[in-house]
Amino acid sequence: MxxxxxxxxxxxxxxxxxxxxxxxxxxxxxxxxxxxxxxxxxxxxxxxxxxxxxxxxxxxxxxxxxxxxxxxxxxxxxxxxxxxxxxxxxxxxxxxxxxxxxxxxxxxxxxxxxxxxxxxxxxxxxxxxxxxxxxxxxxxxxxxxxxxxxxxxxxxxxxxxxxxxxxxxxxxxxxxxxxxxxxxxxxxxxxxxxxxxxxxxxxxxxxxxxxxxxxxxxxxxxxxxISELTTAVAELQAGRLDIVEDLPISMLSVVKDDAKLDVVSTAGPTVYGLRFNTRDGITANKDVRKAIVMAVDRSTIIKSLLAGEAEEIASFQSSLSFGYDPELKPLPYNPEEAKKLLKAAGVAPGTEIQIDIRAGKPTFNEVVQAVGAYLQTVGLKAVIKPYENSVFLNDIVPQGKTGALFQQSWGGWTLDYDNTAYLLYHTGQKWNPYGTDAKLDAMLEEQRPMTDVAKREELLKNIAAYVADEALEMPLYGLKAxxxxxxxxxxxxxxxxxxxxxxxxxxxx
CATH class of the missing domain: 3.40.190.10 (Periplasmic binding protein-like II)
Incomplete structure (x- = not known):
């Protein structure tokens, strides 16, 4: 055995x-x-x-x-x-x-x-x-x-x-x-x-x-x-709710200042990011995708908007995940290099770039507004388009109808990168409306039956590095529960x- x-x-x-x-x-x-x-x-x-x-x-x-x-x-x-x-x-x-x-x-x-x-x-x-x-x-x-x-x-x-x-x-x-x-x-x-x-x-x-x-x-x-979390917090304060899940960062002080309530948090596997439409428009170009990632100061967003209740990520998994590589670093914040890459790719200043998000997520919506402001500094005009949850999850993303970037959050509940990577990057999967990459498919398939723990972990790290090099997404942060x-x-x-x-x-x- x-x-x-x-x-x-x-x-x-x-x-x-x-x-x-x-x-x-x-x-x-x-x-x-x-x-x-x-x-x-x-x-x-x-x-x-x-x-x-x-x-x-x-x-x-x-x-x-x-x-x-x-x-x-x-x-x-x-x-x-x-x-x-x-x-x-x-x-x-x-x-x-x-x-x-x-x-x-x-x-x-x-x-x-x-x-x-x-x-x-x-x-x-x-x-x-x-x-x-x-x-x-x-x-x-x-x-x-x-x-x-x-x-x-x-x-x-x-x-x-x-x-x-x-x-x-x-x-x-x-x-x-x-x-x-x-x-x-x-x-x-x-x-x-x-x-x-x-x-x-x-x-x-x-x-x-x-x-x-x-x-x-x-x-x-x-x-x-209750999709409006401010409404949920008001109901919590009024005593008509006992628990509010996914408490928004902007409401932490409101709950902490209420003598009847507590804020309870724990490190979690859930991660947030923006994924790219790699099929259409300017984001079909890998250098453009890298430029967009480098244009955004994710570290400052975490400090200023998330009250330190999050960690920066380089791949679409938290530090709790099997396959997480602490040596893999995010693309650095470098707006000047981003401008050079965009110019070399022929992207004209003022080019519009659509970001699709789920409505009713105040914390993430604030983050996306900050992302849009950073993109403005490198000459891109971000247009943020919110969708009702069921439309976004059942139609816009699975059917490949998104703009250049689209919101993705992932629970990572198995604490294993396979459960994220296979479902997000393998050809034909629901949450992968744009990608077809034979090399990536082969790596994802190879690791699944591996019983050698060390070899499988190494291959999962290689998959994360490959995805990062291809800039398939802009990993933003892992948020506490x-x-x-x-x-x-x-x-x-x-x-x-x-x-x-x-x-x-x-x-x-």
Whole structure:
């Protein structure tokens, strides 16, 4: 058994030893209200990997594995796993006595159904399948044992099983109710179950008294979709919200100065940047792209606009990510060199350059305004065009309708650069509307099955360096996960990836 497989097995054994069937506890009364800036539009785990979905979905669904707030992997709906056949088969022992919210039993059939669906025609319509291409099939051994047969070893699979597309879904419920109904009436095995959903308004959940883990300490959980974060903070101050996720930097002092509230933050994997349209216009030229990056003083933006709650990045990953290279430095701020490159490329002073962004993101919008001001100093006229979230995410970017630059934020929730790089740069991926690079594709494909940890890490660093040299994007910063929290809450622990499990949170009576 190679080093990776030994390490994986050891982690599994340690996790299993430390975890058992959690002890249920009586539920307290109380309603917890949380704001989320974006309504994903579907609660089916295979329809999206938006951070907003993960923040909510992680309280409705469970995966075979789960990750704690320290990013450590533990058993979830699987109590143990064993890596076999040099990494191309993984046997999972499943947790017994678990039921879906509709009373349907969780068992091996549910696991097989979940992955047959994810890897079949239904999954092909969504963005999640690319994360699980190493899974060839799931075989039922008995009611509570399944074998995952892989096309090749996948060193990140166990982490992927802890979230998003790998969340286990109920076969009978989906078969009887249909896909469209499931999108808006989700059923999982998690600590909270569905009550009602009004698109773009709210999602109401209630505590699941039969949860296999720690039973929720509040009886109700409400998610309100509030795109204007100033409105969300006002609701927090008024006591109508308990938690505001993605607290904008501009509102930090408002929350800190309120005796009823706390600002809670933690280092996170989420990164922000502007990506280039490499197909059309002046940004099809690599030297022009480099000039645009060099025209912007990212360090000053972080200090002046982000209150130090961020770190400068050279690639589209945070320092928490496997594959992060501390030796890779961003292109330097050098407006004079930028002017020379633009002139050599024949870009006339006053040339307009469109930057497409998501509306309702005040912190990032301020950053983009600063970017536009820097571009003005090298002779480019930035035109900033905001779009409603669903239009931007489902049409403008995937369909390749952007201007020269477009906003990209990425949760990096697997803490592995593969989950970012493959989905952003490989030909044919949803978030890569413009790029076709055979060399980059080959590197991305080569690292995926690698079980030699050191060699794989080196290749991921090479991919980051290649992307930086091609100037496919302007990496801006990695931002901490920042929450505004009412002090009446007890047990709130911030999650780096915004996927906060709220069953351990209680309200002071």
């Amino acid at each position: 190679n080093k990776f497989l030994k390490t994986t097995a050891a982690v599994a054994v340690m996790a299993i030893a430390s975890m058992g069937m959690a002890t249920s506890q009586s539920m307290a009364e109380g309603k917890l209200s949380v704001s989320v800036a974006l309504d994903p539009g579907s609660w089916d785990p295979i329809d999206t990997f938006l951070v907003a979905w993960g923040a909510v979905g992680s309280n409705i669904f469970d995966g075979l594995t789960e990750r704690d707030t320290n990013a450590k992997l533990h058993p979830g709906l699987a109590t143990s796993w064993e890596v076999l056949d040099e990494g191309v088969r993984i046997r999972f022992k499943l947790r017994e006595g678990v039921k879906f919210h509709n009373g349907e039993p969780f068992n091996a059939e549910a696991v097989k159904f979940t992955f047959d669906r994810l890897l079949g025609e239904i999954g092909a319509k969504g963005p999640q399948r690319a994360n699980y291409t190493s899974v060839e099939s799931v075989e039922i051994i008995d009611d509570y044992t399944v074998d995952f047969h892989l096309t090749q070893p996948d060193p990140v699979l166990l982490t992927k099983l802890a979230g998003y597309g790998a969340m286990i879904v109920p076969p009978k419920y989906i078969t009887e109710k249909g896909e469209d109904y499931f999108n808006t009436h989700p059923v999982g095995t998690g600590p909270f179950s569905f009550v009602s959903y009004e698109p773009k308004v709210d999602l109401e959940l209630k505590a699941n008294p039969d949860y296999w883990g720690d039973v929720a300490k509040v009886s109700e959980l409400e998610y309100r979709f 920042i929450y505004g929290v009412n002090k009446r809450l007890e047990g709130f622990v911030p999650a780096p990836d915004n996927r906060v499990k709220l069953n351990t949170v209680s309200i002071k009576q």
